[in-house]
Amino acid sequence: MSDRNWDPSQPIISVRDVHKSFGSLEVLRGVSFDVAKGEVICVIGPSGSGKSTLIRCINGLNDINSGSITVEGQEVHDPKLDKLALRRKIGMVFQQYNLFPHKTALENVMMAPILVLKEPKDEVRERARALLAKVRLQDKEDSYPGELSGGQQQRVAIARSLAMRPNVMLFDEVTAALDPETVKEVLVTIKDLAQEGITCILVTHEMGFAREIADHIYFTDLGVIVEHGPPSTFFAEAKDPRTREFLSQIL
Amino acid sequence: MMHAPRRIPGLGARPRTDLPVLLAYRASTPGAPDDLAFSRWLVSRPALVAVAAFAALVSWPWLAWAQGNYGSGDALGALWRWLPFLVSKGFTLNLLISLLTMLIGTVAGVILGLWQISRSRVVRGIAWSITQAFRNSPWLVLLFIVMLSFPFQVVIGGHEYQIPDWTKAVFGLSLPVMANVSEIVRGAVQSVPTGQWEASESLAFTRRQQLWRIILPQCVKRMIPPWMNWYAILTMATPLVSLLGVEELVTLSRQAMEAENNHPELLLPFYGFAMVIFFAYCYPIARLTVRLERRFAVKM
Numbered sequence: 001m002s003d004r005n006w007d008p009s010q011p012i013i014s015v016r017d018v019h020k021s022f023g024s025l026e027v028l029r030g031v032s033f034d035v036a037k038g039e040v041i042c043v044i045g046p047s048g049s050g051k052s053t054l055i056r057c058i059n060g061l062n063d064i065n066s067g068s069i070t071v072e073g074q075e076v077h078d079p080k081l082d083k084l085a086l087r088r089k090i091g092m093v094f095q096q097y098n099l100f101p102h103k104t105a106l107e108n109v110m111m112a113p114i115l116v117l118k119e120p121k122d123e124v125r126e127r128a129r130a131l132l133a134k135v136r137l138q139d140k141e142d143s144y145p146g147e148l149s150g151g152q153q154q155r156v157a158i159a160r161s162l163a164m165r166p167n168v169m170l171f172d173e174v175t176a177a178l179d180p181e182t183v184k185e186v187l188v189t190i191k192d193l194a195q196e197g198i199t200c201i202l203v204t205h206e207m208g209f210a211r212e213i214a215d216h217i218y219f220t221d222l223g224v225i226v227e228h229g230p231p232s233t234f235f236a237e238a239k240d241p242r243t244r245e246f247l248s249q250i251l
Numbered sequence: 252m253m254h255a256p257r258r259i260p261g262l263g264a265r266p267r268t269d270l271p272v273l274l275a276y277r278a279s280t281p282g283a284p285d286d287l288a289f290s291r292w293l294v295s296r297p298a299l300v301a302v303a304a305f306a307a308l309v310s311w312p313w314l315a316w317a318q319g320n321y322g323s324g325d326a327l328g329a330l331w332r333w334l335p336f337l338v339s340k341g342f343t344l345n346l347l348i349s350l351l352t353m354l355i356g357t358v359a360g361v362i363l364g365l366w367q368i369s370r371s372r373v374v375r376g377i378a379w380s381i382t383q384a385f386r387n388s389p390w391l392v393l394l395f396i397v398m399l400s401f402p403f404q405v406v407i408g409g410h411e412y413q414i415p416d417w418t419k420a421v422f423g424l425s426l427p428v429m430a431n432v433s434e435i436v437r438g439a440v441q442s443v444p445t446g447q448w449e450a451s452e453s454l455a456f457t458r459r460q461q462l463w464r465i466i467l468p469q470c471v472k473r474m475i476p477p478w479m480n481w482y483a484i485l486t487m488a489t490p491l492v493s494l495l496g497v498e499e500l501v502t503l504s505r506q507a508m509e510a511e512n513n514h515p516e517l518l519l520p521f522y523g524f525a526m527v528i529f530f531a532y533c534y535p536i537a538r539l540t541v542r543l544e545r546r547f548a549v550k551m
Contacts, residue, residue, distance in 0.1 A: 059453055087455035098450035102468045112454035115464065157450075164454060 006073030018067035029223035042210035045220035051203040091161030097153040099145035106141040131159040151182025171202040261368040290537040333507040341500035349486040355425040360432025385430035397423035420492040439470035476544035
């Protein structure tokens with residue numbers, strides 16, 4: 001799946017001076033960062049700081065006004081780019097799960113590999129079962145999303161993304177809509193993935209979790225990256241007053 | 252967190268209906284109060300009230316005729332004689348017209364509705380114009396145009412075929428049904444949360460796959476109640492075609508009364524019978540519509 005011109009020693013995702021506005025509202029005001037293959041990145045920051053918009057730009061769900069985003073060396077916002085090919089490489093999990101309510105958990109996981117990758121059904125079913133087992137939902141194969149708890153739905157959504165065998169996973173505040181008790185089961189699932197070496201970008205409010213799994217933390221506010229660093233230094237030695245204020249409120 | 256306003260191509264624009272007076276009829280969200288106003292009104296009355304009202308309506312003329320020369324017995328006898336004919340030749344044609352119209356109107360309406368959410372601005376604009384034009388025209392005017400402007404016979408391969416009036420009526424009535432089904436489809440598609448589009452988009456579904464595999468299957472349930480509501484409305488509108496000479500229930504009732512020497516006492520039994528038979532057919536549909544609507548509302 002990799003692009004010819006890209007070798008894995010280069011950043012798998014490279015964001016350069018990205019600007020994005022919705023009408024007169026400037027949401028991203030020059031954001032740049034790189035993600036190496038296998039890295040786990042957490043993006044934190046106050047509401048409205050553009051975190052979600054940022055990761056939605058990475059798989060082309062939102063377009064950008066200027067700047068560049070490359071994934072495996074391919075420019076995401078090149079009008080000639082095959083967006084479907086890009087999205088096959090990038091999995092995305094949403095805050096609201098967005099499972100397909102008319103399909104069972106297993107069917108939710110199986111749909112995309114069958115319809116998009118045109119893989120044989122039996123093979124996909126086997127893989128989907130394995131993925132549901134991996135997110136500890138093997139006994140919920142035939143349940144419809146409406147019959148599952150929020151945490152269970154979110155784990156199905158993660159399995160659904162993984163079924164496409166993505167190189168990068170984007171997590172958009174995936175625990176924000178969950179009950180505190182179910183947050184943990186989802187975080188454990190994500191942690192497993194991170195340890196397997198899938199490149200992950202998470203937008204999150206779970207500071208403890210970010211500290212535990214992230215290789216690098218970015219703090220955004222008002223559409224720019226204010227500060228970043230590995231968790232060991234980021235939490236202990238935040239320099240910018242905005243970061244310190246945010247952390248003092250959260251921690 | 253920032254909620255990124257996102258436009259799914261073809262779905263962002265609100266429908267533009269210029270006359271506020273017409274807004275009440277807009278089926279923008281299937282199952283919305285306005286959309287099912289008729290069913291709701293009918294069903295909100297307890298069944299007994301509806302039946303009692305009809306009993307009163309139908310029985311007072313009976314009582315009145317009891318005092319006349321041409322008695323109620325005579326009028327009812329006339330109705331009784333004509334009844335098999337009125338049902339088998341008249342009301343059956345009303346049903347045939349309503350079913351065929353619904354079939355054609357639904358197929359055309361679904362296509363038009365899907366054009367209304369096309370990614371192409373031009374297709375969308377054309378579909379929107381057609382939809383608005385036919386939704387906001389009097390049905391009778393559409394019927395007149397179709398009945399009078401279409402040929403009454405066609406020549407195919409040297410053979411002359413007569414086009415029966417009632418098939419033209421079907422076509423004429425299909426136009427407003429098509430336009431309203433088009434709005435039901437558009438409204439139902441727009442009522443599916445954008446998250447469904449985004450999730451399927453990030454799984455690399457094509458637009459066609461998104462629509463047919465994810466969005467439309469979720470719409471069908473939402474479309475059934477307003478669609479049935481329109482069927483009931485359409486069925487009750489079929490007597491309009493009697494103004495154009497199609498020999499359906501009302502036309503035949505009039506002819507039967509002429510054959511019975513046009514006694515004024517015949518009017519209420521005959522037209523009363525037409526009311527009762529339409530009521531008997533449409534009321535259960537209205538009840539079912541509201542029941543389905545409630546059931547689906549809970550599930551979705």
